[in-house]
Amino acid sequence: EAQVTQNPRYLITVTGKKLTVTCSQNMNHEYMSWYRQDPGLGLRQIYYSMNVEVTDKGDVPEGYKVSRKEKRNFPLILESPSPNQTSLYFCASGPDTEAFFGQGTRLTVV
Amino acid sequence: DAKTTQPPSMDCAEGRAANLPCNHSTISGNEYVYWYRQIHSQGPQYIIHGLKNNETNEMASLIITEDRKSSTLILPHATLRDTAVYYCIDGYSTLTFGKGTMLLVSP
Numbered sequence: 119e120a121q122v123t124q125n126p127r128y129l130i131t132v133t134g135k136k137l138t139v140t141c142s143q144n145m146n147h148e149y150m151s152w153y154r155q156d157p158g159l160g161l162r163q164i165y166y167s168m169n170v171e172v173t174d175k176g177d178v179p180e181g182y183k184v185s186r187k188e189k190r191n192f193p194l195i196l197e198s199p200s201p202n203q204t205s206l207y208f209c210a211s212g213p214d215t216e217a218f219f220g221q222g223t224r225l226t227v228v
Numbered sequence: 229d230a231k232t233t234q235p236p237s238m239d240c241a242e243g244r245a246a247n248l249p250c251n252h253s254t255i256s257g258n259e260y261v262y263w264y265r266q267i268h269s270q271g272p273q274y275i276i277h278g279l280k281n282n283e284t285n286e287m288a289s290l291i292i293t294e295d296r297k298s299s300t301l302i303l304p305h306a307t308l309r310d311t312a313v314y315y316c317i318d319g320y321s322t323l324t325f326g327k328g329t330m331l332l333v334s335p
């Protein structure tokens with residue numbers, strides 16, 4: 119079954135404590151991306167990756183890092199989280215013509 | 229920013245067809261029209277896409293006008309589980325989501 123798996127699903131953390139949200143896909147897709155969703159602002163792309171070792175900024179990359187060391191994994195890293203990064207995060211895998219999204223990670227930074 | 233325009237909300241009776249409009253008047257020649265939906269904070273789900281021709285799959289039909297400036301997503305027999313936010317997106321390599329249309333299907 120085609121899957122995009124994010125972990126954790128829920129996370130509460132404190133300001134400044136580094137965290138990583140993992141994303142894994144089993145469809146051998148080259149393209150993966152991260153979005154955040156906030157009330158009134160919709161889904162906004164943070165970073166995307168066209169292939170292994172190829173990443174680029176989306177619309178709202180500030181405060182985030184990503185890496186793509188292998189095709190199946192695309193972790194999102196918050197080196198020093200701040201309260202304005204409290205949001206619902208989605209990882210996506212695949213081309214625009216049929217992108218698969220994970221179930222989301224609800225992050226709260228206090 | 230999203231380049232499409234959709235009504236913020238629509239209602240539909242269960243079992244009836246839901247017709248969701250979208251304007252994409254600035255779409256360029258190589259850009260597709262994509263439709264996704266999001267059910268209550270779950271990950272968005274792909275529905276259908278098209279370039280010029282009308283398309284149909286097991287979920288929905290997509291009608292694109294000849295000038296490609298607008299399209300309509302048709303759910304032929306809406307069910308309660310079709311209640312969701314529906315996003316119309318035009319693009320080539322990146323999905324830029326707008327605010328979408330909140331479709332409420334009622335008994």
